[in-house]
Amino acid sequence: MERFAGLLQQLPREQGEMLRALHLAQEELGWISRDAIRLIARHLRVSEAQVYGPATFYAEFRHSPPPKTLVTWCSGPSCRVVGGDRVRRIFEAEFGCRLGENTPDDELGLWLGQCNGTCEKAPMVWVNGRVVGPLSMVDTVKLARGLKAGDDPIEWPERPIKIAPATFLEAEATYGSEHGLDGSVEGTG
Amino acid sequence: MSSAYEELREAAELSAAPRRSPSRPLVRVDLSTSSIAAEADRLWEALEPLAAEHEAELMRVGTLGLSWLEPVVEVERPDLSAAAAGGGAVVYGPVRPEQAAEFLSAALGDNPAEDAAQWLIGARTPTAGVPALADHPFWGPQERRLMRVMGVIDPESIDEAIAEGAYEALDRAVTMDPMAICDLVLAAGVGGRGGGGFPAGQKWKFLLGAPGPTKYLVCNADEGDPGAFVNRVLMESDPHLVIEGMAIAGKATGSDYGFIYIRDEYPLSIARMELALAQARERGVLGENIFGSGFDFDLEITRGAGSYVCGEETGLIASVEGIRGMPKIRPPFPAQKGVFSEPSNVNNTETYANVPLIIQHGDAWYRQFGTESDPGTKMFSISGSLERPGILEVPFGMGMDDLLLGCGGGPPDGHTPKGIQPGGPLGGLLPASDLGLRLERPPFTERGVLLGSGGLILFDERASAVDLTKYFSEFCEDESCGRCTTCHGGSQRLVEVLERIMHGDGREEDLERIGVIDKTLQNANCLHGQFTPYAVRGLVNYFRDELDTHIADKRDPARVAPGLTRYLITDQSDPRLEQAAELCPTSCISRAPLEPGDADESDGDAGEDAAEALGDWQIHAPSCIHCDVCREVAPESIRVEDRFAATLSVI
Numbered sequence: 001m002e003r004f005a006g007l008l009q010q011l012p013r014e015q016g017e018m019l020r021a022l023h024l025a026q027e028e029l030g031w032i033s034r035d036a037i038r039l040i041a042r043h044l045r046v047s048e049a050q051v052y053g054p055a056t057f058y059a060e061f062r063h064s065p066p067p068k069t070l071v072t073w074c075s076g077p078s079c080r081v082v083g084g085d086r087v088r089r090i091f092e093a094e095f096g097c098r099l100g101e102n103t104p105d106d107e108l109g110l111w112l113g114q115c116n117g118t119c120e121k122a123p124m125v126w127v128n129g130r131v132v133g134p135l136s137m138v139d140t141v142k143l144a145r146g147l148k149a150g151d152d153p154i155e156w157p158e159r160p161i162k163i164a165p166a167t168f169l170e171a172e173a174t175y176g177s178e179h180g181l182d183g184s185v186e187g188t189g
Numbered sequence: 190m191s192s193a194y195e196e197l198r199e200a201a202e203l204s205a206a207p208r209r210s211p212s213r214p215l216v217r218v219d220l221s222t223s224s225i226a227a228e229a230d231r232l233w234e235a236l237e238p239l240a241a242e243h244e245a246e247l248m249r250v251g252t253l254g255l256s257w258l259e260p261v262v263e264v265e266r267p268d269l270s271a272a273a274a275g276g277g278a279v280v281y282g283p284v285r286p287e288q289a290a291e292f293l294s295a296a297l298g299d300n301p302a303e304d305a306a307q308w309l310i311g312a313r314t315p316t317a318g319v320p321a322l323a324d325h326p327f328w329g330p331q332e333r334r335l336m337r338v339m340g341v342i343d344p345e346s347i348d349e350a351i352a353e354g355a356y357e358a359l360d361r362a363v364t365m366d367p368m369a370i371c372d373l374v375l376a377a378g379v380g381g382r383g384g385g386g387f388p389a390g391q392k393w394k395f396l397l398g399a400p401g402p403t404k405y406l407v408c409n410a411d412e413g414d415p416g417a418f419v420n421r422v423l424m425e426s427d428p429h430l431v432i433e434g435m436a437i438a439g440k441a442t443g444s445d446y447g448f449i450y451i452r453d454e455y456p457l458s459i460a461r462m463e464l465a466l467a468q469a470r471e472r473g474v475l476g477e478n479i480f481g482s483g484f485d486f487d488l489e490i491t492r493g494a495g496s497y498v499c500g501e502e503t504g505l506i507a508s509v510e511g512i513r514g515m516p517k518i519r520p521p522f523p524a525q526k527g528v529f530s531e532p533s534n535v536n537n538t539e540t541y542a543n544v545p546l547i548i549q550h551g552d553a554w555y556r557q558f559g560t561e562s563d564p565g566t567k568m569f570s571i572s573g574s575l576e577r578p579g580i581l582e583v584p585f586g587m588g589m590d591d592l593l594l595g596c597g598g599g600p601p602d603g604h605t606p607k608g609i610q611p612g613g614p615l616g617g618l619l620p621a622s623d624l625g626l627r628l629e630r631p632p633f634t635e636r637g638v639l640l641g642s643g644g645l646i647l648f649d650e651r652a653s654a655v656d657l658t659k660y661f662s663e664f665c666e667d668e669s670c671g672r673c674t675t676c677h678g679g680s681q682r683l684v685e686v687l688e689r690i691m692h693g694d695g696r697e698e699d700l701e702r703i704g705v706i707d708k709t710l711q712n713a714n715c716l717h718g719q720f721t722p723y724a725v726r727g728l729v730n731y732f733r734d735e736l737d738t739h740i741a742d743k744r745d746p747a748r749v750a751p752g753l754t755r756y757l758i759t760d761q762s763d764p765r766l767e768q769a770a771e772l773c774p775t776s777c778i779s780r781a782p783l784e785p786g787d788a789d790e791s792d793g794d795a796g797e798d799a800a801e802a803l804g805d806w807q808i809h810a811p812s813c814i815h816c817d818v819c820r821e822v823a824p825e826s827i828r829v830e831d832r833f834a835a836t837l838s839v840i
Binding site for chain 2: 141
């Protein structure tokens, strides 16, 4: 918080700096807390309401601490036409939380993301900002269970990304054992 | 050419020479958002030590547009003559990080065309024994003007951009009369590339004529349309083209300051533009007294924060000002009262990027391609159910089938096209029979849809038009700024109606209701609300049969709607059902142990084996989330059925 307050002082005292200040708060603190809003208001010489307005208007700004592992689900149409909505339902069922929520222990979260145009990876999610896709539904279940089991999300997508949709057996043959995930499932061939 | 520019150009050419005419092998690695998503960054790390061993130079480039083949690597072999097999600039992909060593040895060996055949895509410059990239169906029909140096130069080096001619047009423009620039841009006929198509030259004249010493330019890089990534590619692969275009627009409109509003979902674009701006300032192509002409111009980047309506120009202006990005009613237009109430001009990134080309080559050259209503070329990002999704630049007026089926290869695995979604969530839906439409605004407008900013999504028979419409309506509802009830309330009602239909509660009067909502939404204050019903109008006009089937027969032909379908096990003997049960996220596939008495009733043999004493596999329908995992595992023994079909074939 002190570091954020110091960095905030470097911004000009203009309302035009609002988004920059809010981004700074989110980068430094992980989310926009009430204290951060108060500090920004004081620095930009506007009312707290004038900070609270934009802070809640824009989807990127979070108002609760982020989970340890964040799965951002792409809601784009390219994902949708190849089963994106099923991916969401699988994560919701596996994590036990709805879209936009964290698990009660804040270990995992499933949040809504907007298309950033890596549509050739559809259907996809971002795991802590890293694109994982194209996901078959089997991949999705394994990814969700792996993350639940505490797999390192940064190291997870250590596998060939498929160019064409593969069947389950092909998928197993290509990277079944390298998954390092749920080992209980094995291809029968 | 001013002496200042000449000096700059010479220095840049000198500095870029080792890469423009290399003496040792050059390995270009596509490092853009798409390729990094395919682990191009890891590939780069793997290649770094290897390239040194091979005495080759590794080089960061933007994208060539071949997104489905990422990570793409281009190898240029000055050590082999172009006549030798693989001696020119040859494009390879996808190169997996773990294949780095194998790939590099092959591509830098004596016979790359054969040894690296598994990665070979084509030769960008003539190379014996390698098919030319120009003959590739994705590449052939392209007319790469904006994309000329994309994937060839390092987007993080201003020298390479200048050596390829960047800022030459600016050098010419700073000595031109502002009105003459506006006239030239108007004569070229470049229209707003965000989809509006309003002549840029005309818009500039409004700002030029506006009073006051302070005028602002705004670049709209808040590319919110899902499935559109034209601006992202421009900023990531050739940022200086955008900067130059804005500086020329500054000269033409009498403005000396601009904002580039980039959406927060594009961190790499933000980073590359920031770097490009710093380099441009350092070289004096931005700042005071540019090229000794007395013209001052500078730019700053505003980082968006995830709001679709900020793509609307008045919403964008509000967002730059640091308040909620809610659109305002026009007039006053931005040219009268824009950023901080000063006269302003908002254009799309791609619109600005076209300007240097027009100054450089003239309006006649610009109009060589394209149509009367839409001259020039357009970048399109194509995705969805396609063999070859990616980004390309083609002349306006090309057939949509040539683009999506020709370049894009159509749907993979023998699926058939069902429809097209142009122009983002507000663009509407078209049936596959409209694939022959020419890619320019009028034929699309006639069909009641928008060509939009360049995103085209093809979907096949597996996708449900009703589900897609519901998605777009949800998107519009979610992104509505909330100012007018017509928009946020209207889109909410629309979603409710569609949701009900997808859950099997469609009513006959729903069509009439959709009509009322459509009419109401047309009275919304800004384009967001006014265009929200485009998708549902497309559904009613072009996918009426499907909608009727949902409402009257309670059936979803695509079998996507959870409320209208159910999963059934058709073959109890399939051993893969075990895995299906294991993977089911809600554990709704199970079989209960048989009571001792049951065994005798069902089958004489089953009772004898204790391990077999389990009942039939069953799917507990209320907890099934229709995720399709089980069907992926056991496609032959699990089927999706219509929930309300008249005759259910239960085995």
